[in-house]
Amino acid sequence: MAxxxxxxxxxxxxxxxxxxxxAPLAQNFPGAYALQDDAAVLEPPAGxxxxxxxxxxxxxxxxxxxxxxxxxxxxxxxxxxxxLVAKGATPLAYSLALALPPPPSAEFLESFVxxxxxxxxxxxxxxxxxxxxxxxGGAIMISVTAFGTVPHGKTLRRGGARxxxxxxxxxxxxxxxxxxxxxxxxxxxAAWPIDEAARKxxxxxxxxxxxxxxxxxxxxxxxxxxxxxxxxxxxxxxxxCKASAVGAAVGAAAVPVSLAAAVAxxxxxxxxxxxLTGGDDYEVLFAVRAGEEAALxxxxxxxxxxxxxxxxxxxxxxxxxxxxxxGTALDFGSGGFDHFQS
Amino acid sequence: MAxxxxxxxxxxxxxxxxxxxxAPLAQNFPGAYALQDDAAVLEPPAGxxxxxxxxxxxxxxxxxxxxxxxxxxxxxxxxxxxxLVAKGATPLAYSLALALPPPPSAEFLESFVxxxxxxxxxxxxxxxxxxxxxxxGGAIMISVTAFGTVPHGKTLRRGGARxxxxxxxxxxxxxxxxxxxxxxxxxxxAAWPIDEAARKxxxxxxxxxxxxxxxxxxxxxxxxxxxxxxxxxxxxxxxxCKASAVGAAVGAAAVPVSLAAAVAxxxxxxxxxxxLTGGDDYEVLFAVRAGEEAALxxxxxxxxxxxxxxxxxxxxxxxxxxxxxxGTALDFGSGGFDHFQS
Numbered sequence: 001m002a003x004x005x006x007x008x009x010x011x012x013x014x015x016x017x018x019x020x021x022x023a024p025l026a027q028n029f030p031g032a033y034a035l036q037d038d039a040a041v042l043e044p045p046a047g048x049x050x051x052x053x054x055x056x057x058x059x060x061x062x063x064x065x066x067x068x069x070x071x072x073x074x075x076x077x078x079x080x081x082x083x084l085v086a087k088g089a090t091p092l093a094y095s096l097a098l099a100l101p102p103p104p105s106a107e108f109l110e111s112f113v114x115x116x117x118x119x120x121x122x123x124x125x126x127x128x129x130x131x132x133x134x135x136x137g138g139a140i141m142i143s144v145t146a147f148g149t150v151p152h153g154k155t156l157r158r159g160g161a162r163x164x165x166x167x168x169x170x171x172x173x174x175x176x177x178x179x180x181x182x183x184x185x186x187x188x189x190a191a192w193p194i195d196e197a198a199r200k201x202x203x204x205x206x207x208x209x210x211x212x213x214x215x216x217x218x219x220x221x222x223x224x225x226x227x228x229x230x231x232x233x234x235x236x237x238x239x240x241c242k243a244s245a246v247g248a249a250v251g252a253a254a255v256p257v258s259l260a261a262a263v264a265x266x267x268x269x270x271x272x273x274x275x276l277t278g279g280d281d282y283e284v285l286f287a288v289r290a291g292e293e294a295a296l297x298x299x300x301x302x303x304x305x306x307x308x309x310x311x312x313x314x315x316x317x318x319x320x321x322x323x324x325x326x327g328t329a330l331d332f333g334s335g336g337f338d339h340f341q342s
Numbered sequence: 343m344a345x346x347x348x349x350x351x352x353x354x355x356x357x358x359x360x361x362x363x364x365a366p367l368a369q370n371f372p373g374a375y376a377l378q379d380d381a382a383v384l385e386p387p388a389g390x391x392x393x394x395x396x397x398x399x400x401x402x403x404x405x406x407x408x409x410x411x412x413x414x415x416x417x418x419x420x421x422x423x424x425x426l427v428a429k430g431a432t433p434l435a436y437s438l439a440l441a442l443p444p445p446p447s448a449e450f451l452e453s454f455v456x457x458x459x460x461x462x463x464x465x466x467x468x469x470x471x472x473x474x475x476x477x478x479g480g481a482i483m484i485s486v487t488a489f490g491t492v493p494h495g496k497t498l499r500r501g502g503a504r505x506x507x508x509x510x511x512x513x514x515x516x517x518x519x520x521x522x523x524x525x526x527x528x529x530x531x532a533a534w535p536i537d538e539a540a541r542k543x544x545x546x547x548x549x550x551x552x553x554x555x556x557x558x559x560x561x562x563x564x565x566x567x568x569x570x571x572x573x574x575x576x577x578x579x580x581x582x583c584k585a586s587a588v589g590a591a592v593g594a595a596a597v598p599v600s601l602a603a604a605v606a607x608x609x610x611x612x613x614x615x616x617x618l619t620g621g622d623d624y625e626v627l628f629a630v631r632a633g634e635e636a637a638l639x640x641x642x643x644x645x646x647x648x649x650x651x652x653x654x655x656x657x658x659x660x661x662x663x664x665x666x667x668x669g670t671a672l673d674f675g676s677g678g679f680d681h682f683q684s
Contacts, residue, residue: 015581033499036585038425038569039395041497050392053381054471054487056439060478083380097398097439097485129396136402137479143439145396145487155383157375227380239357243378 014132017104021113022096022127029093029126040128042093048149050092053083056143064183065140069108070115071207072142077119079230080146082211082282086228088156088220089148091213093128097143099135123213154220158243161225161287163315167248168296168307170212170284172258173233177278178271179206193267198260205258209282215307218299219286226286232277234332236285237320244287247318250311252276253325276322277332287313356474363451364438364469367458371435371468382470384435390491392434395425398485406525407482411450412457413549414484419461421572422488424553424624428570430498430562431490433465433555438472439485465555496562500585503567503629505657509590510638510649512554512626514600515575519620520613521548535609540602547600551624557649560641561628568628574619576674578627580662586629589660592653594618595667618664619674629655 018035026032031041044050057076059065081091096116100108120126125146135141150156161167179202181189194202211228219226225244229236233255241248257265257275265271288296293309300307322330360377368374373383386392399418401407423433438458442450462468467488477483492498503509521544523531536544553570561568567586571578575597583590599607599617607613630638635651642649664672 037429037500039393039429039431039497041492042392042394043494044386044392046388050384050386051381052384052437052471052489054437054439054473056441056473056475056483056485058441058475058477058483061476087379087381089381095394095396095487097396097487099398099400099483129394131396131398131485133398133400134403135400135479135481135483137477137481139477139479139481141398141400141441141477141483141485143398143473143483143485145437145439147394150383152385155381158379159375 017132021109022130025113025116025120025127029128032126032128035129040093040095042128042147044092044149047152049152049155051084051087051089051148051150051155052145053080054143054145055079055083056141059140067207069111070118073112073115074119074208076142076144077116077123077125078209078211079282080144081123081125082209082228082230084146084148085211085213085216086156086226086284087148087150088154088216088226089150090216091123091125092147092149093126094144094146095128096130098130098132099141100132101138101140102134123211151220156219156223156226158225158227158240161240161244161246161313163246163313164290165224165287165313166290166293166309167250167311167313168286168288168309169229169233169256170215170305170307172256172261173229173281173283174261174275174278175202175205175258176209176280177274178261178264179203180278180280188268191267192264194260194263202260206280209280211282212284212305214303215284215300215305218296218303219284221299222288222292222296223286224289226284229281229283229285231279233281233285234277234320234322240285240287241319244313245317247314247316248311248320249314250320250322252322252330254308254310256306256308273332359446359474363455364472367455367462367469371470374468374470377471382435382437384470384489386434386491389494391494391497393426393429393431393490393492393497394487395422396485396487397421397425398483401482409549411453412460415454415457416461416550418484418486419458419465419467420551420553421624422486423465423467424551424570424572426488426490427553427555427558428498428568428626429490429492430496430558430568431492432558433467434489434491435468435470436486436488437470440472440474441477441483442474443480443482444476465553493562498561498565498568500567500569500582503582503586503588503655505588505655506632507566507629507655508632508635508651509592509653509655510628510630510651511571511575511598512557512647512649514598514603515623515625516603516617516620517544517547517600518551518622519616520603520606521545522620522622523616530610533609534606536602536605544602548622551622553624554626554647556645557626557642557647560638560645561626563641564630564634564638565628566631568626571623571625571627573621575623575627576619576662576664582627582629583661586655587659589656589658590653590662591656592662592664594664594672596650596652598648598650615674
């Protein structure tokens, strides 16, 4: 059965669609009841709290309609697991609501499910339930609610940073912002003196964020506050400051960037703002209690996750100050990604 | 600030929108952290399991774009709480993903939040977190993931019915199917000899389903299997039979209908199929262990929830047989609502 677009339409009821495509994703989670019941049952281990996060992705807003369905699926799960990791949680399960323009094509569903399976395997998480429905208007909407466990009372919050704490990020910042410019085909991006492999790597950083799962133990041991960077380092840093009622002084030169980003930045210095305010990093921003920096860094090294001290928390509610190598404060306005204002 | 439609656009960032409209819905749930963090923390009481269900609603599929936002919000929460109740769970909290065509209007948001607040108060549930985003294509999508607690190991399943068990429903069946016909302005509905109050009541049964919260203790004590009726009595009864690997014999005359539905049915006997196969009842369908019928009925009476025995579970996997008053088997085909096939 083929529709006008040449795609193979799925001649299935909602029930068959779930049984065929989604039930295999739930097979390792007994509380999912093979997706044949109306609800799932979660049994968090004794002594743990359940951390819950919800992030929704909409085509044309969070991804391009012609992105590979496997990449869209990966990202939908990754952005939620990224929140779990930043709270110190170990991933447990997730619920998926998927609205697709009817009829769904077998090609889309197969690729989408493949992306979910890859992400599940990497993140150690299983599908526990969800809902599939037709969507009117042509847009695809994916909402994931992810569950993780944290030792009772230990969930990391945005609001725990204190003056004197050091401010860290994991990985490198701004790759996804450059990847998005490449994915969109922005004119300036074509001129960056980087090779094809670097371009692909930056685009992949945008399409396939990798939550820093192995960093959780180090965060639980030494972080006073943490969040993932989804809307840009600058705006998310301001959020952490506001929740903690402290300020932060960040040195732009200390912010870790990839070699690919550094080369692009050398050719186009104005990219600095894009790196520091662009969204989709999905790295962890966290404050470390004063005096515990060496222990944190040792634990991160042990876990194989690069972390970099980018500044420190300061008294007062002045928010974020980013200074350049000459000590001049940089102003990016209220830079960052806002779904309703961008 | 007004857009072309005369609606008041909300000149707010996503953060302000959450703080202004949604944070009040979370104020009674400490683990929501006033919606100012990236995740919520659930602490199910010791000795309980967490029951999780996800249902998504899309405009043009599950509701009309010009339904009152308060009604849309009520229904989004009610259909999820209905699943919790049918599993024997006590509502705890819910996560909300909301995708709206930008910019969201203040009128929409105020009415939507009012509907959620009304539903929360009636269902004893609080907002724990979620996500708001712009939607492209004009459609509204609402995905709710609801959490409830059940004594450890006691979650009611679809699959526990045994031959000899009695089959029951709560409330009356088919009101929402008639309410939908009235809401759509179907030609036949105009001819039903019912007054304006009855029409409004039927439409309200469609727009504002009321989960049978107080029935949970009776279900936990006496039911062998349970599910809510969302896609029509006939198809959902078949699902319960299939999951339990038993059949069911139902007497059409025993199915409880409201006075309004009975009058419409008298004028238009063909409505019987709509009553038995129409969706959106959100009543509970459940099997009661043989010999426990009187105790179940006493407990339901005590709780103030009407329940009616409509048939019994029988051996074999013949599925569902509905017989009329003369003992003739009725055939509705595979009647029921399917989101991709309807």
